[in-house]
Amino acid sequence: MAEFDVAIAGAGIVGVSAALWARMRGLSVVLIDPAAPGSGTSYGNACTLATYGCLPVNDPAVLRDLPTLLFGRDSPLSISWRHALRHPRWMLTFLANCRAGPSGRIAAQLATLLAHADGGLNPLIEAAGAQDLVKARGQLTVWSTGKAGEAAEAGLARRRALGVSWREVSAAEAREMEPGLVLPVARAVLFDDARHVSDPEALVQRFHARFTELGGESVVAQVSEMRERGDGVEVVAGGQVIGAGRAVVAAGAFSGRIAGAGTARLPLGTERGYHLQFGHDVRRVARPVGWAEGGFYASPMARGTRLAGTVEIAGLEAAANRGRLAYLRRRGEEMLGPLPGPESEWLGFRPTLPDSLPVIGVRPGAERIIHAFGHQHLGLTLGGVTGRIVADLAEGRQPNIDISGLRADRRFWGA
Numbered sequence: 001m002a003e004f005d006v007a008i009a010g011a012g013i014v015g016v017s018a019a020l021w022a023r024m025r026g027l028s029v030v031l032i033d034p035a036a037p038g039s040g041t042s043y044g045n046a047c048t049l050a051t052y053g054c055l056p057v058n059d060p061a062v063l064r065d066l067p068t069l070l071f072g073r074d075s076p077l078s079i080s081w082r083h084a085l086r087h088p089r090w091m092l093t094f095l096a097n098c099r100a101g102p103s104g105r106i107a108a109q110l111a112t113l114l115a116h117a118d119g120g121l122n123p124l125i126e127a128a129g130a131q132d133l134v135k136a137r138g139q140l141t142v143w144s145t146g147k148a149g150e151a152a153e154a155g156l157a158r159r160r161a162l163g164v165s166w167r168e169v170s171a172a173e174a175r176e177m178e179p180g181l182v183l184p185v186a187r188a189v190l191f192d193d194a195r196h197v198s199d200p201e202a203l204v205q206r207f208h209a210r211f212t213e214l215g216g217e218s219v220v221a222q223v224s225e226m227r228e229r230g231d232g233v234e235v236v237a238g239g240q241v242i243g244a245g246r247a248v249v250a251a252g253a254f255s256g257r258i259a260g261a262g263t264a265r266l267p268l269g270t271e272r273g274y275h276l277q278f279g280h281d282v283r284r285v286a287r288p289v290g291w292a293e294g295g296f297y298a299s300p301m302a303r304g305t306r307l308a309g310t311v312e313i314a315g316l317e318a319a320a321n322r323g324r325l326a327y328l329r330r331r332g333e334e335m336l337g338p339l340p341g342p343e344s345e346w347l348g349f350r351p352t353l354p355d356s357l358p359v360i361g362v363r364p365g366a367e368r369i370i371h372a373f374g375h376q377h378l379g380l381t382l383g384g385v386t387g388r389i390v391a392d393l394a395e396g397r398q399p400n401i402d403i404s405g406l407r408a409d410r411r412f413w414g415a
């Protein structure tokens, strides 16, 4: 007899959202993680609820600008060649998906999911009484050179065609909205519907607190294995074996490390990203401002300002790259003027499949195991809706969103 209806491995935004949704539906739930809720990648991100973020990093421009991106001193992208040579499959599949056809299909899939993002997140925000952490001030993207601003046209048109709302903002208006910007502004666009979270870790903690209040249980342990047995799953965590009707893999970039979960052979990689967090005395922006050429955001936080972003392909094991933190600081000062020493420096691991789509759905051939990971740059935004889909699947119901293209046995090459 299973002890729980659902056992969830991973207490990031995805796992905790799934736990709260499932508990709100009346299921008995255990959430298992060796670390504190929200302390992984969900802690250090750029805080945007990026409902506009349907364009994947797999973009034809990556192929066109590859030499500059790889070797330019001011490139927001960095690749460890050692890592790339050891993992050629991920790299080549990622690049193959930068072609116009796959890139367009990925954007359409992401847009469909993103259209449901707020609907999946808002009920959790309300249930957890976390409205104070969510701000509706839009997101401003700026281009500092005319050439880059013009090159963005096709992508902006593509977003509009996929239902994303944005409006052009003059340089003067952008400066009025964000007087802290010292960067030249050649073009600026406001995504009016976007919101941001003033403290993403606190958001996950609030969701977790509500889950606990509703009777959800938590276990501090690392899940090493999931075994389907009869009408349930045995989840091996630390020294214990926990029985559940269904088990959920929501361990972010580490989801490939759970034996028996059907994840070990998936091309789950990581796009590493960094942040610098400045304290109360640094208040330079009113909303997240993305500097397109810089590849990062300046985001207003409850505790100051955070610079977060960039992409580094170097795997889960390599130490933090000081050069990437120096890049963020140097470019941050170009954007916002002189900055004091940061309160914290952080390296985080975006869980990324080479087609930039998450894996969400039942494990092919083992329907008591549910996959929910791989949210790349969009996990904070998509955690809520993913949680709702997981709750549907855990109840044995068909979600009202078509997730057939997100299965683990999809074709990753050519999306």
Ligand SMILES: Cc1cc2nc3c(=O)[nH]c(=O)nc-3n(C[C@H](O)[C@H](O)[C@H](O)COP(=O)(O)OP(=O)(O)OC[C@H]3O[C@@H](n4cnc5c(N)ncnc54)[C@H](O)[C@@H]3O)c2cc1C
Pocket (backbone or CB within 6 Å): 009, 010, 011, 012, 013, 014, 015, 032, 033, 034, 035, 036, 037, 038, 039, 040, 041, 042, 043, 044, 045, 046, 047, 048, 049, 050, 221, 222, 223, 224, 250, 251, 252, 253, 254, 255, 257, 258, 271, 272, 273, 274, 275, 308, 309, 310, 348, 349, 350, 351, 373, 374, 375, 376, 377, 378, 379, 380, 381, 382
């Ligand atoms: C620099 C940067 C900026 C970003 N900005 C944004 C943004 O503005 N907006 C946005 O939407 N997204 C953003 N993202 C992406 C977003 O942060 C991630 O997609 C999201 O946090 C992933 O959530 P998760 O729950 O899957 O993973 P995590 O938050 O990493 O949680 C996974 C959890 O699983 C646990 N775990 C690992 N192994 C096991 C195991 N074996 N057993 C049990 N538990 C395990 C870990 O301890 C961890 O707590 C950004 C990411 C980075 C790096």
